Amino acid sequence: MNTAIVQVRCSRDLIPETAEAMAALEGVAEVYSVSGDWDLIAIVKVKAYDDIARVVTERLVKVPGIMRTHTISAFRVYSKADREAGLNFGER
Amino acid sequence: MNTAIVQVRCSRDLIPETAEAMAALEGVAEVYSVSGDWDLIAIVKVKAYDDIARVVTERLVKVPGIMRTHTISAFRVYSKADREAGLNFGER
């Protein structure tokens, strides 16, 4: 599973509508209204890494109300399960 | 469920160790190594809102290697389920 965190600034009077429209997109797991510099944060989860480009540069651009996005790519996920299994993270 | 997104900068030579130590904390759902200005992002999920302060200002500060954090609070979550149920978002 590949993950990206997309920070979104949208039209001030369309925050809930934009959030709902984003949440309905395939590949978008959750959308939050948030504190700070951005209005919304979407968690994108897709099977193939190439699909992040598809969600971010092709699907999100069709959601009305989005004015600007800033995408953060996740390289690797760390979880409680890994730790309990004493998982070896590669060549370290 | 209350959610916070914690961006973390840590000692350059301790990124995987810091990530694992954070992932092991109660209240931390997932930790990602990420692109951009920060080294790691932790997704914090707690039942009571007050527990965010406990995780962020009391537990995370004990993880060696963390140099600086920037926390984003989620106000509300938007999901596919809400939309399908035609959920009414309050007084709009």
Place this chain on the structure above:
Amino acid sequence: MNTAIVQVRCSRDLIPETAEAMAALEGVAEVYSVSGDWDLIAIVKVKAYDDIARVVTERLVKVPGIMRTHTISAFRVYSKADREAGLNFGER
């Protein structure tokens, strides 16, 4: 009581009117005209944490003149009373 601090930039010729309109909203305790990068700061105080989203993303957006907001969530309040009582802050 949950608190949020909302920094607001508004139309330059509507600062007092915007401030008064914000001060009249339910959940807004005080509004200040301020020095620095923002024109106004509102202190939001609500009983349920979920109401912050309601005030910030639903009510404030209806105030004409507001151009941009930046919300800061308060996690915990520290007061003189706590200190005098020798209050124990959880698991530290």
Place this chain on the structure above:
Amino acid sequence: MNTAIVQVRCSRDLIPETAEAMAALEGVAEVYSVSGDWDLIAIVKVKAYDDIARVVTERLVKVPGIMRTHTISAFRVYSKADREAGLNFGER
């Protein structure tokens, strides 16, 4: 009453202690641990404007753990009471 909002960055492992020490100072009404770029925000309320300098540049500097502060001055407060009284804001 004159108000200032003081944003504080402090030693990561001293956040609750610094907050309590600040809250105990004369002239400090409330201290919050907060989301975003700063660790703590203090609301300073003093009778004479000159006392803001005293609190910010003389008392706060004695609190161990504070690394940097950014002070915002409030010029005027807008409240529900003013509005209800149909208060006239000066020469506008």
Place this chain on the structure above:
Amino acid sequence: MNTAIVQVRCSRDLIPETAEAMAALEGVAEVYSVSGDWDLIAIVKVKAYDDIARVVTERLVKVPGIMRTHTISAFRVYSKADREAGLNFGER
């Protein structure tokens, strides 16, 4: 005497006119065209602290050509005279 330093960005083709209009306002002591991020800096000097709000949020907004302002409040003035008098700065 209370002092504020107001940094101003104005329409590029109206810099001298905006500067003159600002200089003519009651409460504005001097206006400078300046190097750096801002076009003009005004030094505001008023007797009562409350008048800073009046100058900044009510009078300056009526000057055509001003696009954005950033106000810095002075808390206390230090002068050669104070030093020569061996003035005691309060409780230090």
Place this chain on the structure above:
Amino acid sequence: MNTAIVQVRCSRDLIPETAEAMAALEGVAEVYSVSGDWDLIAIVKVKAYDDIARVVTERLVKVPGIMRTHTISAFRVYSKADREAGLNFGER
């Protein structure tokens, strides 16, 4: 092929040595000394997306002289060949 662009700030007196050490790493295609805010930029090219984490958070951290990195992930590459082939970019 997956690509990442890593911006690097390093010890001022070790720029050529750091650049050479980075260029020697498996997965690093090219290193440039550059204008602007950063000292060096490395182009990382790896077959599996997961290897970006390996190069950035495990191998680069062992290069002495690197003080800070900022990684940009490439989502998709656009080339002259694609255009000439009239390539269809997915579901648009």
Place this chain on the structure above:
Amino acid sequence: MNTAIVQVRCSRDLIPETAEAMAALEGVAEVYSVSGDWDLIAIVKVKAYDDIARVVTERLVKVPGIMRTHTISAFRVYSKADREAGLNFGER
């Protein structure tokens, strides 16, 4: 060979089209859609240094959809081959 790295922000609904148009330009080796503050990054490779100005200030400005660019010049390239040859980097 002279290299420049051009970061591009473009109209949100024209990202793939802008990327393809840029990739077709003479002097542009590759274009990537990317994470972070910018939408696209183009790698420009030209024989004569003067041609960078031609590509950046004359050709790229004709691509519709580009709103802003930020160009980084590469001063020198470091490669695995140089290292293996024990290349002497000038007067160090």
Place this chain on the structure above:
Amino acid sequence: MNTAIVQVRCSRDLIPETAEAMAALEGVAEVYSVSGDWDLIAIVKVKAYDDIARVVTERLVKVPGIMRTHTISAFRVYSKADREAGLNFGER
């Protein structure tokens, strides 16, 4: 008369002492403790423009406690007197 506005960040526990030491320097008209990103602002007024360099890069650097300065040069002053005299600002 040539004017410069010098913003100063100083050691947190030396703000009043640094302010007094700066105010005592020849060429420094006034020093203010201020709101915002900087601790102090000094107004430098000298007869010859070359003296600004002397005050800023030679005298101020000897004041203990100053950590960083940011100088703004004033190009021209606009005053009420000019306006009343119907002063002609050069070749416009």
Place this chain on the structure above:
Amino acid sequence: MNTAIVQVRCSRDLIPETAEAMAALEGVAEVYSVSGDWDLIAIVKVKAYDDIARVVTERLVKVPGIMRTHTISAFRVYSKADREAGLNFGER
């Protein structure tokens, strides 16, 4: 001779024309198209310091295509000749 360095952002499709128009102005010694956040940099050299205001706030504003400028004042020039003369920079 007084020097100022003026950074300019201009309309994307008018970079060479704006550069030529600036270069033709009296007081402008050279104009460069540049890497980084700005499109052009002009080196202004004038005999009297007051002329910098004339060039920057009166002449440059008439050049079509300029959107924003950021001026840096030079306080003093250091040259090889000074050094060879064993010039003493003492505490002037």
Place this chain on the structure above:
Amino acid sequence: MNTAIVQVRCSRDLIPETAEAMAALEGVAEVYSVSGDWDLIAIVKVKAYDDIARVVTERLVKVPGIMRTHTISAFRVYSKADREAGLNFGER
């Protein structure tokens, strides 16, 4: 002739010494003490573009007192002579 503009931050108590040492370097035409975020600006002029790397990443790093540099590359110079000759700027 290739030109680069190097912005320099140096140790506060070594500004004139650092400026002189930089001015003495081969390839450095002029050094200015300046207003704004940086302490010094050096104009580098070299015959071959590759020499910019030599001056910036190899010679400047040996000057004691320099803490950080930010280099801007000039792509093309525009001068009064070009304009008078009715010079044609390439393929526009």
